[in-house]
Amino acid sequence: MSETLENGRRLSEELNPGMEATLEERYGHLVPGMAEAVVDFAYGRQYAREGLPLRDRYIATIAALTALGGHTAPQLKVNIAGGRKAGLSQQEIAETIWQMALYGGLPAAINGLNAALEVFSEEDGLA
Amino acid sequence: MSETLENGRRLSEELNPGMEATLEERYGHLVPGMAEAVVDFAYGRQYAREGLPLRDRYIATIAALTALGGHTAPQLKVNIAGGRKAGLSQQEIAETIWQMALYGGLPAAINGLNAALEVFSEEDGLA
Amino acid sequence: MSETLENGRRLSEELNPGMEATLEERYGHLVPGMAEAVVDFAYGRQYAREGLPLRDRYIATIAALTALGGHTAPQLKVNIAGGRKAGLSQQEIAETIWQMALYGGLPAAINGLNAALEVFSEEDGLA
Amino acid sequence: MSETLENGRRLSEELNPGMEATLEERYGHLVPGMAEAVVDFAYGRQYAREGLPLRDRYIATIAALTALGGHTAPQLKVNIAGGRKAGLSQQEIAETIWQMALYGGLPAAINGLNAALEVFSEEDGLA
Amino acid sequence: MSETLENGRRLSEELNPGMEATLEERYGHLVPGMAEAVVDFAYGRQYAREGLPLRDRYIATIAALTALGGHTAPQLKVNIAGGRKAGLSQQEIAETIWQMALYGGLPAAINGLNAALEVFSEEDGLA
Amino acid sequence: MSETLENGRRLSEELNPGMEATLEERYGHLVPGMAEAVVDFAYGRQYAREGLPLRDRYIATIAALTALGGHTAPQLKVNIAGGRKAGLSQQEIAETIWQMALYGGLPAAINGLNAALEVFSEEDGLA
Numbered sequence A, B, C, D, E, F: 001m002s003e004t005l006e007n008g009r010r011l012s013e014e015l016n017p018g019m020e021a022t023l024e025e026r027y028g029h030l031v032p033g034m035a036e037a038v039v040d041f042a043y044g045r046q047y048a049r050e051g052l053p054l055r056d057r058y059i060a061t062i063a064a065l066t067a068l069g070g071h072t073a074p075q076l077k078v079n080i081a082g083g084r085k086a087g088l089s090q091q092e093i094a095e096t097i098w099q100m101a102l103y104g105g106l107p108a109a110i111n112g113l114n115a116a117l118e119v120f121s122e123e124d125g126l127a
Helices: A003-015 A019-027 A034-047 A054-068 A070-085 A090-102 A106-126 B003-015 B019-027 B034-047 B054-068 B070-085 B090-102 B106-126 C003-015 C019-027 C034-047 C054-068 C070-085 C090-102 C106-126 D003-015 D019-027 D034-047 D054-068 D070-085 D090-102 D106-126 E003-015 E019-027 E034-047 E054-068 E070-085 E090-102 E106-126 F003-015 F019-027 F034-047 F054-068 F070-085 F090-102 F106-126
Strands: none
Touching: A003 A019, A003 A034, A019 A034, A019 D106, A034 A054, A034 B090, A034 F034, A054 A070, A054 A090, A054 A106, A054 B054, A054 B090, A070 A090, A070 A106, A070 D106, A090 A106, A090 B034, A090 B054, A106 C019, A106 C070, B003 B019, B003 B034, B019 B034, B019 E106, B034 B054, B034 C034, B054 B070, B054 B090, B054 B106, B070 B090, B070 B106, B070 E106, B090 B106, B106 F019, B106 F070, C003 C019, C003 C034, C019 C034, C034 C054, C034 E090, C054 C070, C054 C090, C054 C106, C054 E054, C054 E090, C070 C090, C070 C106, C090 C106, C090 E034, C090 E054, C106 D019, C106 D070, D003 D019, D003 D034, D019 D034, D034 D054, D034 E034, D034 F090, D054 D070, D054 D090, D054 D106, D054 F054, D054 F090, D070 D090, D070 D106, D090 D106, D090 F034, D090 F054, E003 E019, E003 E034, E019 E034, E019 F106, E034 E054, E054 E070, E054 E090, E054 E106, E070 E090, E070 E106, E070 F106, E090 E106, F003 F019, F003 F034, F019 F034, F034 F054, F054 F070, F054 F090, F054 F106, F070 F090, F070 F106, F090 F106
16 A cells, blocks of 8 residues: 555544545445545645644635535535544634635635534534 | 724734735725725734634635635735745645645646745745 | 724615624624624625615626525525615516526526525515 | 527437426526527537537536536536436446546535436436 | 527627627637627627616626636626726726625635726727 | 556656656645646546546546636646547537536636637647
């Protein structure tokens, strides 16, 4: 197994336990190798990189998905949850999202806050 | 003067000296009050907020502008320069941009790196 | 209170009664000051401006939200309703949306017409 | 009747039987002539053109709708079904969509695969 | 010749004299019939429609192209010039564009104002 | 070396000789491993996949980059040239691009045709 795949697997399991297996089960019959490609590229060759702490990487991701618009709401919610695990406070996440009013417009920022509220209320429900 | 405008002016002058005057001169005859609106909303009501350090706010902005695509290249370069002033290293900025390959696609990430290279070589030329 | 905030409040209450309170209640604990920022920037510093009648501002907004795509559907519906209050006929709104086939593509235009149909049938139901 | 409209009608009825009537019924009171415009422009002046087989046109459409993001999911599903009629295999469609990870980002590609899975399971259910 | 094509030609010649011939010359060898399709669909089946005055249609177009971002700058400039012919003042156009800060973000609005400034200074130079 | 990287290198050298070295030279000091990541993910794990011929993959890519808009013009031109090597005729490419008027709007389609014209005239100049 290549080093990037190994690193990607370790990090992916830490952040989203079971994700590779879920992708494989859901999409593997249609797109063989897709789950491994996600783990290798997104986790092994991106999130596992040095030079920017994981917490900061989640700021970047949450900002981008908010600005790109609400059609990425499922992924935005996954990454808000991931950002919490990586050490971001609810406030830091909300600030990141609200700032996107400047770049993606008000509707995108408000849709992003709605996604955050959903994640945070699940969190609090589990607490 | 309202508090948000006052705070916005202080921060805007610190980060982009002369920006309000430049906006006023360039756009004020067409859109009166536009320069003040930018200072109040973008700086006073967004960047000057508590809850997320300025350095982190620039990570969010650089990520979003990269993912939204190269048509924001002028603003991306301004914000890369702003991020440097707010304490981001060249490496942290490059990592933020490259990670956007996952969300805005490879062309957007590569266009973003090109913008960063331009800013960094101006920086190094001035050193 | 600054003049833009005062003007924004007056116009926001006229167009969307209770909106500021709703934003404050929903998002205020996460992003303090966000409701006021929306009222000041969107209403006081944009919609309340001179130089373009409110009716025309809604044409612009409905066009943009349609072209940007269906992920802004909640906001598109709010603004279609707002445009009706500002004097746009159902036909004028439908024409604005359909024209977006040229700029945002056919799917965006059709999604926009669907949003309009929802608003108009609520209207007719209330008549 | 113009030649493009005639060709458009023939092709549209072949690919999506009843579509023009459905559009007319749903939108015709609001936007008279819209159904005919779709048939003439989209089918008569685009899909019916020579120079690129219909199968290849569906690859292009599926790729674009995937990359543009999930807000076009209804239209993406219609075109995935259309692509199947035009001779694309499930695998070819899935490959087209997954490749969009490179251009529209991972979330867009995964949203696209979800749309395909829905269409394919309806297909298999009907078989 | 169909009615929509006839109407489209009349309006297109009025608003952009010579446009169909220019499109034909530039793109006709690659995409036969493309110029006619633009005239029929964009002018005959959209801009020539009743129900919304031409001046208002340009507000919609300028708003959408601004919000979609600067990559449409050439077309934005053409439509700003078209809007002037259809009776929009420089101020009305600038207000339309600046309002897009709310929906397409600040960079898009500022890029739009830059396009307007270019068109307006050409205008004034010709006066 | 992993199999995907090996396959990616072979295909990348065939389609864009020297690309990995160019990426490494231009971006490697800022983002170590980025060139290899592009080769592995874009070529080894995407373009080299079975299930869709390379020619069809270029239709998908050209369609997506056109619909996403002109800010991807440099990459659109690279992929138009790549599509030619993979067996697409000039006409097939032009048809793919023009069809995007339906999904990305007229300006995006026209910007795409302009990119194609540039590539084709370089081609003809070299002939």
